[in-house]
Amino acid sequence: MQKILELRNIKKVYNKTSIGLEEINLSFSGGEFVAVIGPSGAGKSTLLRCINRLIQPTSGEVIFIDREVQNASKKELRFIRSQIGMIFQHYNxxxxxxxxxxxxxxxxxxxxxxxxxxxxxxxxxxxxxxxxxxxxxxxxxxxxxxxxxxxxxxxxxxxxxxxxxxPKLMLADEPIASLDPKTSIDVMDALYNNCQDFGITCITNLHQVEVAKKYATRIIGVKKGKVVFDGKPNMLTEDIISMLYEGKEGEAYA
Ligand SMILES: Nc1ncnc2c1ncn2[C@@H]1O[C@H](COP(=O)(O)OP(=O)(O)OP(=O)(O)O)[C@@H](O)[C@H]1O
Ligand SMILES: [Mg+2]
Known part of the structure; x- marks a missing residue:
């Protein structure tokens, strides 16, 4: 499958006490449905927002289909963003x-x-x-x-x-965090089926591990600004989930 997005050494420092992301290296292919999971404050939203430059990374490169996002002019950024759909927790x-x-x-x-x-x-x-x-x-x-x-x-x-x-790429930041379980399924079905039907790569942040396992073709686990897991859903064992949510286990199944 064609590579659609690459993140090279992405780092985001908010201030001295707050590091959003450390050295993120990831690449995404056409048609993937990727869930990003991890405890609150791990850096999931920061990661997603660095992709379309809603947040400017402190260093590193974002390459979206051969275009450098971080150095794009206003006009180029407008073009890039026209090809990246975004879905928000509070709908906007x-x-x-x-x-x-x-x-x-x-x-x-x-x-x-x-x-x-x-x-x-x-x-x-x-x-x-x-x-x-x-x-x-x-x-x-x-x-x-x-x-x-x-x-x-x-x-x-x-x-x-x-x-x-x-869009060629869909970013969704906690699309079901404000919804009840039954409605969450309707929304995830709609997101998944449409992305498949239109051949759109999707990267979605999710709190619920079970939902991530049900839909994702690939799961990325983020903890303290680093990628600590990247693999197929069946590789996400209970041990890895415990490591990911260490001290915040309640969040994984909230
Ligand atoms: N605007 C900001 N200024 C300073 N620090 C920030 C800012 N935005 C995020 N952070 C910090 O960066 C880290 C990552 O935050 P981020 O919002 O990306 O986490 P998250 O994984 O999306 O969390 P949640 O699951 O609660 O949405 C946290 O420590 C957070 O406090
Ligand atoms: Mg978030």
């Missing part, structure tokens, strides 16, 4: 806008800024947004306001907004 929808409008926001990175400013979306974009919403089971919510939806529905809108970018 615009409450007062409709579901359809929220999904269409995902097209902004691909549009001429003036058209974007006036929300002049093409008919093709609108049709695609409706198709994605139907595929994900939100037929009846298309014209509702975002704040009328349940958490699971909001997150599925968040997934559609990322999918309509037609």
């Amino acid at each position: 929808l615009i409450d007062r806008s409709s579901v359809l409008e929220n999904v269409l926001l995902g097209r902004l990175g691909h549009m001429n800024p003036i058209k974007g400013l006036f929300s002049l979306y093409s008919n093709e974009d609108k049709e695609n947004a409706i198709k994605l919403l139907r595929k994900i089971g939100l037929d009846e919510q298309i014209y509702k306001r975002a704040d009328e939806l349940s958490g699971g529905q909001k997150q599925r809108v968040g997934i559609c907004r990322a999918l309509i970018q037609q």
